[in-house]
Amino acid sequence: MICSSPPGSPGARSTQNGTLEILDRLFKALNASDISYCQWKSNFALERVLSGEKDDVDLLVDRRSLSQVITILLGLGYKPAIVKSEPQPPNVFHYYGFDQQIDHLVHLHLYGAVYTGESFINSHLLPFDVMLLASGRTIDGVKVPSKAAELVCFTLKVFVKYGSLLDLIYLLRETHEIEAEARWLLADNDLSEALRLVEKYCPVIEEQLFVKCVSTLSAPTSLVKRLRVAWQVRRRLKIYSRYSRLQRLSAYIRLFWGHGRRRLAGNKKSKLLHSGGAIVAFVGPEASGKSTLVWECSHWLGSVFTVKTVHAGKPPASWLTAPAKHLLPLLRHFLPHFRTTRLESRAFPANAT
Structure with missing residues (x-):
């Protein structure tokens, strides 16, 4: 079983601001150790992330501090997990904590680099780790990137996804949420800072193209237009792609093969505890x-x-x-x-x- 603290201990309660205690203790430990980190995704829904309503916490950490962060996680009772029979990039780790008060598993997705793009294979390694970590601000004791930095990463990530058929199915279902998040990131943001960051950290994306991306993403737009913009973005981000065409095909074949084997075995999920798990007997x-x-x-x-x-x-x-x-x-x-x-x-x- 995954336990963050012994039954009845205070480690499973929520704090006054709604953050799960197991997460609050983690962020306090990271802040006290002066570690360079940020919760780099979905800060539009940060309150839901911290309260456990949204399962994933996406933590980007300076690679030089990874071993220190892992030590902190283990000390707080988080358990490492591995993904079986699926393509996994380096410097990406999965940890789980258990909130005993609400019987809730918290998934901590730990990144040492910005692997993103196509959801199922993390198709791109984008050069945004320094940008996201350097632009940090603090909300409810959690370091998050500036809206401008998050807008850059979010926008390019979404348009890479538009080039994947599997991701496209998800994007079509979540169109309104994506548009709402884009508008939230644009609020109180005149786009000049985002353009400066694009020029500094990802100069292969021209200013005109990025402006087109943002305007296309933040307002209702035809799918054809978004696909056209996505094609332009993917062409320019090709140097950051982790796969050639053949390697990408191979990655998806392995993905589907692993999924098929799990379904035949009656398992829907592919994660295993790094320790090998446990045998639970009911007698x-x-x-x-x-x-x-x-x-x-x-x-x-x-x-x-x-x-x-x-x-x-x-x-x-x-x-x-x-x-x-x-x-x-x-x-x-x-x-x-x-x-x-x-x-x-x-x-x-x-x-x-």
Whole structure:
């Protein structure tokens, strides 16, 4: 099980500003250690992130401080996880903490570099880590980038996603949310600072193209126009792509292959605890609710991790064992001498009396 603190301890409560205690303790430790970090994504919904309503916390850290941050996470009870059979970039880590007060798993996505773009394969390594970390401001004790810096990263990231069919399906469902976030990032922002940052950190994107990106993203626009702009952005960001065309195809093949294997095995998720996980046994008399407990536990943990359930008693028949189960009565009738009780009585006649 994933535990951030012993049951009944104060480590699972929310603070007065609504931040989960497990996250509040983390950010206080990072601030006290003077570590260069920021929550670099989705600060439009920062309140939901800190309260646990939105599961992922995306933490960008100066690579030189990664080992120190990992030490802090482990000390606070976070558990490292690995992603099985999916393409994973270096300097990206997954940690989970458990809020016992509300039975909530907190996913901390730890980055040592800005891997972004296509969601399923993190297709691009963008040169924005220094920009995001240097422009930091503090909200509710959490360091976040300036709106201008986040606007640059958000805008280019979204248009890279428009070039992926899988991401496009998601983007079409979330169009209104994306437009709302773009407008929020533009509020109190005359775009001049964002343009300065683009010129400094990503000069392959011309000023005119970036302005077109922002205007296209922040207002209702036809899909064709957005796809056209996305094509221009992806062409210019090609030098930051982690994959050639063949490598990208290979990454998606591995992704689908791993997904197919998990589905066949009955697992929806691909994450495993780095320690290998644990065996949780439910033991009790007949009709005591063991099956319900197993289902509830596997359903809860299976929403995040790879989980396998095993019936250690007399399991129900499956398609593989059903034929043998139905043949047993016939075998007992026609071959009674091979029943285990008969064999034992022959081998140990004294015990039979």
